[in-house]
Amino acid sequence: xxxxxxxxxxxxxxxxxxxxxxxxxxxxxxxxxxxxxxxxxxxxxxxxxxxxxxxxxxxxxxxxxxxxxxxxxxxxxxxxxxxxxxxxxxxxxxxxxxxxxxxxxxxxxxxxxxxxxxxxxxxxxxxxxxxxxxxxxxxxxxxxxxxxxx
Numbered sequence: 001x002x003x004x005x006x007x008x009x010x011x012x013x014x015x016x017x018x019x020x021x022x023x024x025x026x027x028x029x030x031x032x033x034x035x036x037x038x039x040x041x042x043x044x045x046x047x048x049x050x051x052x053x054x055x056x057x058x059x060x061x062x063x064x065x066x067x068x069x070x071x072x073x074x075x076x077x078x079x080x081x082x083x084x085x086x087x088x089x090x091x092x093x094x095x096x097x098x099x100x101x102x103x104x105x106x107x108x109x110x111x112x113x114x115x116x117x118x119x120x121x122x123x124x125x126x127x128x129x130x131x132x133x134x135x136x137x138x139x140x141x142x143x144x145x146x147x148x149x150x
Contacts, residue, residue: 005038005096007125009045010052029063038095042125043077046091056080056149060088067114076111078121080149087115089146094124109140119146 015026017033024033025040029047034040047063050056060081067074078091092108094100100122108120112133120140122129131140 005041005125007042007045007096008128009042009049009125012045012048014044027063029058029061038097039077039093042096042123043093045125046093046121046123047078050078050080050091050149054146054149067111069110069114074111074114076108076115079115079117087117088149089119089121090115090117091121091123094122096125098124100124100127100129119143121146 016036017024017026019033021035023036025036025044026032027034027044043063047061050061051058060083062079062081064075064077065079067076076090077093078089079087080089080091082088090108090111092104092111094104098104104122108122112120116133118132120131120133130143130146132143133139134141
């Protein structure tokens, strides 16, 4: 994992450690060290971006929590909850070399069908796509940026 990889996100103060299993990064949201993959590098940067830049309380950022989709357990990369513990936004993270495609959109809309957030985000750390669900249109409208958390 190339830690020098510059993302289109603010830098974070990453706590790293080497183990026999490889390099790990401390996830302050899950409160544990996790294997540092390119996707995890993006996930950590975007989660910290939500707190620092978008004013989301850290306690309302859930990383890789389990949801049930039929008989299958899914794990959205990042879910942002509102103060009533309803999902405000879900974020699908990919490694920087992975393009954001229709398949990624389908993946995040699958999570949307369960969690019903107002916003969805798709990012590979270099490009970010934001959308808001419009119930009256039964469709998503793409946005230039994610609104500030309120």
